[in-house]
Amino acid sequence: MTDQITFTAICEKEPRVSDLYHAIKRRKRKDWGSWEAYKDQMRHLVGWESTSTDPDICSPQAYDQVYQTLWHEWTASDHPGKGTEARNGTK
Numbered sequence: 001m002t003d004q005i006t007f008t009a010i011c012e013k014e015p016r017v018s019d020l021y022h023a024i025k026r027r028k029r030k031d032w033g034s035w036e037a038y039k040d041q042m043r044h045l046v047g048w049e050s051t052s053t054d055p056d057i058c059s060p061q062a063y064d065q066v067y068q069t070l071w072h073e074w075t076a077s078d079h080p081g082k083g084t085e086a087r088n089g090t091k
Contacts (some may be wrong), residue, residue, distance in 0.1 A: 007058050008067045010046065017045050017066055019026050024073050035074055041067055 001072030011018040020041055027034065043049045087088060 005059065005062050005065060007045050007065055009059065010066060013054055014045055014052060017042070020045070021070060021073060024070055030074065038070065038074070040068075042070060 005023075007017075011021070020038060024038055042063075043052060046052070046057055046066045047060060048058060050058050052058055
């Protein structure tokens with residue numbers, strides 16, 4: 001396991017993370033309850049609560065990387081051009 005795993009590498013190993021990212025990106029109306037629901041879904045996909053057996057996916061680094069990427073997209077998508085794709089080329 002590497003110390004730094006990229007969001008893209010996580011999505012390759014766990015495609016449901018990419019699905020979650022795109023669901024957030026498409027969301028028009030944002031509210032705290034929706035963010036909490038996305039966060040709950042994420043918890044089951046990456047980090048120590050994940051159902052994965054892949055040590056990279058279960059790592060705290062994967063959780064932090066996904067959390068930061070999803071949160072950035074959640075907060076920045078209200079401002080076109082400021083989202084994760086603009087920041088690091090994520091698609």
